Structure formats: structure tokens, C-alpha cells
Amino acid sequence: xxxxxxxxxxxxxxxxxxxxxxxxxxxxxxxxxxxxxxxxxxxxxxxxxxxxxxxxxxxxxxxxxxxxxxxxxxxxxxxxxxxxxxxxxxxxxxxxxxxxxxxxxxxxxxxxxxxxxxxxxxxxxxxxxxxxxxxxxxxxxxxxxxxxxxxxxxxxxxxxxxxxxxxxxxxxxxxxxxxxxxxxxxxxxxxxxxxxxxxxxxxxxxxxxxxxxxxxxxxxxxxxxxxxxxxxxxxxxxxxxxxxxxxxxxxxxxxxxxxxxxxxxxxxxxxxxxxxxxxxxxxxxxxxxxxxxxxxxxxxxxxxxx
Amino acid sequence: xxxxxxxxxxxxxxxxxxxxxxxxxxxxxxxxxxxxxxxxxxxxxxxxxxxxxxxxxxxxxxxxxxxxxxxxxxxxxxxxxxxxxxxxxxxxxxxxxxxxxxxxxxxxxxxxxxxxxxxxxxxxxxxxxxxxxxxxxxxxxxxxxxxxxxxxxxxxxxxxxxxxxxxxxxxxxxxxxxxxxxxxxxxxxxxxxxxxxxxxxxxxxxxxxxxxxxxxxxxxxxxxxxxxxxxxxxxxxxxxxxxxxxxxxxxxxxxxxxxxxxxxxxxxxxxxxxxxxxxxxxxxxxxxxxxxxxxxxxxxxxxxxxxxxxxxxxxxxxxxxx
Numbered sequence: 001x002x003x004x005x006x007x008x009x010x011x012x013x014x015x016x017x018x019x020x021x022x023x024x025x026x027x028x029x030x031x032x033x034x035x036x037x038x039x040x041x042x043x044x045x046x047x048x049x050x051x052x053x054x055x056x057x058x059x060x061x062x063x064x065x066x067x068x069x070x071x072x073x074x075x076x077x078x079x080x081x082x083x084x085x086x087x088x089x090x091x092x093x094x095x096x097x098x099x100x101x102x103x104x105x106x107x108x109x110x111x112x113x114x115x116x117x118x119x120x121x122x123x124x125x126x127x128x129x130x131x132x133x134x135x136x137x138x139x140x141x142x143x144x145x146x147x148x149x150x151x152x153x154x155x156x157x158x159x160x161x162x163x164x165x166x167x168x169x170x171x172x173x174x175x176x177x178x179x180x181x182x183x184x185x186x187x188x189x190x191x192x193x194x195x196x197x198x199x200x201x202x203x204x205x206x207x208x209x210x211x212x213x214x215x216x217x218x219x220x221x222x223x224x225x226x227x228x229x230x231x232x233x234x235x236x237x238x239x240x241x242x243x244x245x246x247x248x249x250x251x252x253x254x255x256x257x258x259x260x261x262x263x264x265x266x267x268x269x270x271x272x273x274x275x276x277x278x279x280x281x282x283x284x285x286x287x288x289x290x291x292x293x294x295x296x297x298x299x300x301x302x303x304x305x306x
Numbered sequence: 307x308x309x310x311x312x313x314x315x316x317x318x319x320x321x322x323x324x325x326x327x328x329x330x331x332x333x334x335x336x337x338x339x340x341x342x343x344x345x346x347x348x349x350x351x352x353x354x355x356x357x358x359x360x361x362x363x364x365x366x367x368x369x370x371x372x373x374x375x376x377x378x379x380x381x382x383x384x385x386x387x388x389x390x391x392x393x394x395x396x397x398x399x400x401x402x403x404x405x406x407x408x409x410x411x412x413x414x415x416x417x418x419x420x421x422x423x424x425x426x427x428x429x430x431x432x433x434x435x436x437x438x439x440x441x442x443x444x445x446x447x448x449x450x451x452x453x454x455x456x457x458x459x460x461x462x463x464x465x466x467x468x469x470x471x472x473x474x475x476x477x478x479x480x481x482x483x484x485x486x487x488x489x490x491x492x493x494x495x496x497x498x499x500x501x502x503x504x505x506x507x508x509x510x511x512x513x514x515x516x517x518x519x520x521x522x523x524x525x526x527x528x529x530x531x532x533x534x535x536x537x538x539x540x541x542x543x544x545x546x547x548x549x550x551x552x553x554x555x556x557x558x559x560x561x562x563x564x565x566x567x568x569x570x571x572x573x574x575x576x577x578x579x580x581x582x583x584x585x586x587x588x589x590x591x592x593x594x595x596x597x598x599x600x601x602x603x604x605x606x607x608x609x610x611x612x613x614x615x616x617x618x619x620x621x622x623x624x625x626x627x628x
Contacts, residue, residue, distance in 0.1 A: 025513035035401030042482045043425050046436045102330030119331045125608045130543020136597035137341045140348040193323035221429025224545040248431040270432045281427045
């Protein structure tokens with residue numbers, strides 16, 4: 001119950017000082033709006049800088065050639081880095097996508113129990129792990145045991161980064177498929193795995209593809225796990241058991257070189273990387289906003305689609 | 307006549323499918339367990355040699371025969387760096403969350419939220435490159451030099467010549483990187499507050515701000531704390547951008563005292579010194595040990611954050627974070 005004293009206090013709050021309160025309201029609105037502006041300024045600044053400086057570096061040779069000797073007149077290109085990033089994305093998807101999708105199927109179709117909740121919880125925790133720790137893990141497990149830096153180790157590390165994302169998005173998109181679809185399949189006498197594969201997965205394929213694309217965009221820009229696993233190289237890939245180069249790693253190495261040509265190349269490599277990552281992110285958003293797809297809004301709420 | 311064609315197959319095929327799915331889900335738990343085991347065994351030599359002083363010592367010397375490793379400066383560096391970043395990012399993020407959930411016109415909400423989320427999509431190394439080549443000069447000229455001239459060497463936190471590659475610059479970049487995480491989660495949490503709460507406040511004659519303070523904030527408090535801790539988890543583990551900007555001091559010099567002093571965090575020391583460590587040596591074990599410390603920090607932070615956010619979701623029924 002509200003006591004008369006409290007009532008009097010509420011009155012005081014809301015009936016008097018109207019002018020002052022309105023001014024305070026305006027001030028808060030202004031401050032809050034400026035928060036948004038402050039957050040957008042860096043994005044605009046980064047994009048403008050990367051695009052204007054990076055575009056200057058772009059030539060055909062830059063995209064296809066191997067890097068020149070450090071400090072020499074011919075800066076060469078970032079061909080091995082682009083190729084390496086593609087190879088790494090492909091190989092880590094080979095592990096990350098099937099395991100992630102199957103795990104997502106388990107969580108959605110069989111996971112309504114204690115074990116499912118446990119896996120879901122640790123999957124969420126794994127998704128937020130510092131990726132450098134995953135890199136150290138892959139280093140100790142593979143590089144130290146085998147004895148050399150390799151594409152395998154890098155792909156293994158990146159597959160751990162993408163796995164939780166794919167698992168969570170798969171689960172969420174499968175859950176959006178109405179139960180009646182499954183029941184219809186069972187009523188026809190179709191086995192459960194056929195129901196899941198032919199009915200549930202194909203109804204949810206948009207969500208699945210979105211999740212996989214977002215995971216790819218995420219690992220394309222990962223640097224920390226690669227430092228420990230693929231080492232970097234200035235040659236095109238010759239052996240899956242040897243070191244290779246990757247775009248983020250190349251940017252990092254270029255940024256520590258004191259030459260103007262290295263700086264230009266760094267901007268150029270950043271330009272390529274940002275085009276890759278942002279085009280996936282914006283493309284996925286555009287398609288799903290246009291279709292008013294429920295799945296994507298759900299992903300956004302999970303914080304996966306970022 | 308209706309004929310139903312059934313393909314013959316093993317009746318166990320459903321079971322096998324379930325087992326494969328179960329195995330894929332279990333893979334996540336196995337990976338986490340293996341991370342723990344590998345980090346512990348990989349860092350065993352350094353724990354044997356240093357014992358507890360690996361956590362409390364501040365010597366960091368990798369010269370052969372004089373090897374000595376203490377992670378204390380880097381633990382402090384991580385906490386200070388993440389702390390300053392949180393001080394900047396949390397108020398800004400809550401402001402953004404409030405604007406998007408309470409004030410923004412419906413038409414603007416989606417594109418603005420999308421722009422904020424794109425900030426999170428930019429790779430860490432690009433932030434680092436931009437920070438190193440562009441942002442650093444601005445910080446040095448417009449913030450650090452005036453502060454240094456104003457307070458000078460008398461004050462502890464502004465001591466040292468502003469060089470741009472220091473704790474302050476790294477923290478500001480880190481803040482920019484975690485704002486989207488905290489902002490988009492807090493927006494969702496504020497949007498989950500039932501409109502009836504706000505309407506009740508408006509009925510009493512409250513302004514927008516008063517309605518937010520009296521009706522929305524108390525309702526979303528624990529969710530906002532969860533969002534903050536999630537941001538902290540990201541800040542603690544962020545590597546590349548910080549490595550490129552923090553200046554990379556080692557040993558006792560890395561214990562943070564001044565904002566304008568080069569520092570080092572757990573994540574950056576691993577990225578920096580890894581190439582110098584020889585395989586099988588104590589130096590490498592020390593770096594893996596640093597990884598173990600970081601793992602434990604991040605694990606605790608994330609478990610707490612997920613428990614808090616999950617509680618909000620349960621109590622609000624509407625799936626805020628799924």
C-alpha cells in the first residue's frame with residue numbers, strides 16, 4: 001500500500017518542477033543521442049580510411065604476386081595471403097560445418113533434457129572464449145606433437161571458433177520449423193532421420209546458410225589463433241603440412257614494418273579483408289530484411305549475427 | 307489401389323543417427339576438456355619451477371640460465387586495460403541501448419542497430435591497423451599531450467611522455483570494439499521490458515527519462531549486468547588490436563601505473579613473444595601458462611555472464627537472448 005507520505009512524494013516528483021524536469025529530459029535525450037553518434041564515428045572513420053588508402057594499393061600484381069623481399073623496391077603482392085585465407089576457410093568448414101550442424105540437430109531434436117542444456121551452456125561459453133587461447137590449444141595439441149606449423153593446425157583452431165556459432169544458429173533455425181511438419185512426416189511412416197534431413201533441414205535451410213556464412217565471416221578475420229598455428233609464409237601453398245599465409249596475419253606483419261610500401265600494402269590487405277567480411281554481413285542482412293525472415297532476427301537477439 | 311512403398315533398411319539406422327548427433331554435441335564438451343588438459347600439461351614445467359610465484363612475481367626474463375617468469379604485471383595489465391575500456395564503453399553502450407529502445411523512431415531503429423552491429427564485424431586486426439596508423443596520432447595530439455601539459459609529471463596517472471602507443475590508446479580502441487556487444491544486448495533487454503511498465507509511468511506524468519529510470523531500468527538491471535560482464539569477457543580476451551597499440555612492455559615495467567605508459571596484457575604477451583620461444587623450452591611453457599590463466603579468467607567471466615543473462619530470459623519469458 002502506498003502511504004500518504006509516499007503519495008505526497010510522488011506528487012512532488014511529477015507535479016512540480018515541470019520546467020526543470022522537461023529540461024532534464026531534453027538534456028538526457030541529447031546525451032543519449034550523442035552516444036550513438038560517438039559510436040558511429042569510428043565506424044565511418046575506419047571505413048573511409050581503409051577504402052581511400054586501400055584502393056590506392058589495388059593492382060592486379062598486388063592481388064596475385066608473392067610478397068617481395070623486405071625493404072626492397074618491389075613490394076610484391078599478397079597473393080599467398082588471399083589464397084591461404086580461402087584454403088583455411090574451406091578446410092575449417094570441412095570440420096566445423098558438419099559437426100556444427102549435427103550438434104545443432106541434436107540440441108534441437110534430441111536436446112530437451114539435462115544433457116542438452118549442459119551442451120548448450122558450454123557451447124555458449126565456448127563461443128565467447130578468447131580465440132588466442134584456442135590458438136594456444138591447437139598449438140600444444142597439434143604443432144608440438146607433429147613438430148611443425150601446418151594448415152591442419154590452423155584449420156583445426158578456426159573450426160573450433162566457427163563450431164559454436166554454427167551449432168547455435170542451426171538449433172535456432174530448426175526450432176522455428178513447426179512441429180506439425182515433423183508430425184506429418186512421422187504420420188507417413190518416414191523414419192526420424194529422414195524426417196530431419198528431408199523435411200526439417202530443408203525447411204530451415206535459409207537459417208542454416210546464414211549461420212554458416214556468419215561463421216565464415218567471423219573466421220576470415222581471426223588473427224590470434226593463426227599466429228600459433230600457421231606461422232605465416234611468403235610462398236603459395238605447396239603442402240597442407242607446412243606453414244601458409246593468411247590475410248589477417250599478413251596485415252599484422254605488414255603493420256610492424258617501417259616502410260611506406262608496407263603500410264600501403266597493409267591498407268590494401270585490410271581493404272580486401274573488410275570487403276569480404278562486410279559483404280557477407282551486409283548481404284545476409286539485406287536478404288533477410290527483405291524477406292522479413294524470422295530466423296535472422298532471432299540470431300540477432302542471440303548476439304550471433306554481429 | 308494405394309500402395310505404400312517403404313524402403314527396407316536397418317531398423318537401427320535411427321539410433322545410429324541419434325548417436326552421430328550426440329557425438330557431434332559431445333564434441334564441444336570434449337574440446338573444452340581437452341583445452342584444459344593441454345594447457346595444464348603444456349604449462350606444467352613453469353608451474354614446477356616457479357610455483358605460486360608465477361602468479362605473483364613480476365620478473366620476466368627469457369635469457370638462458372637466468373630464466374624467471376612472473377605473470378603478475380600482465381594480469382594487472384589485463385585488468386586495468388579491460389577496466390578502462392569498460393569505464394568508457396558501458397555508459398556509451400547503455401546510452402545507445404536506451405536510444406534504440408526508447409527514443410529512436412521505428413524507421414531509424416533497424417538501420418542504426420545494423421550500423422552498430424557492423425562495428426562488431428570488423429576484424430580485430432583492422433582495428434589495430436587503423437589505431438596504429440590513424441587513431442594513435444589523434445590521441446597523442448588531442449588528448450594525451452594536453453593532459454600531460456596540464457598535469458605534467460607530478461600526477462602519477464598522466465606521467466610519462468605521451469607517445470600514443472600506450473595503455474590509454476589500447477583501452478580506447480578496446481572500448482570501441484566492445485561497445486557493439488554491450489549495446490546490442492542491452493537494447494534487446496530494454497526492449498523486453500513490457501510496455502505496460504512505461505505506460506504506467508507516463509500515466510503518472512513522467513517524462514521519457516523518468517519513465518526509463520523508474521520503469522525500465524529496475525526491470526532490466528540484472529540483464530544489463532550480464533551484458534556488461536559479457537563485454538568484459540570480450541575485453542579480457544581481445545588480442546590483436548591491443549597488441550598493436552599497447553606498446554608491449556615486459557616484466558616489472560609492465561605493471562600499469564600511468565595511462566601514458568606502455569603496458570602488456572595476458573593475451574598480448576602470448577602473441578608477441580610466441581615467435582621467440584623455442585619449442586620445448588621453459589619460455590614456451592610460461593606462455594602456455596599465461597594462456598591457462600587467461601582461460602580461467604575468461605571461463606569464470608563467461609559462466610557468470612551466461613547464468614545472469616539466462617536468469618533474465620527465464621524471468622521475462624520473452625526470449626531476449628534465446
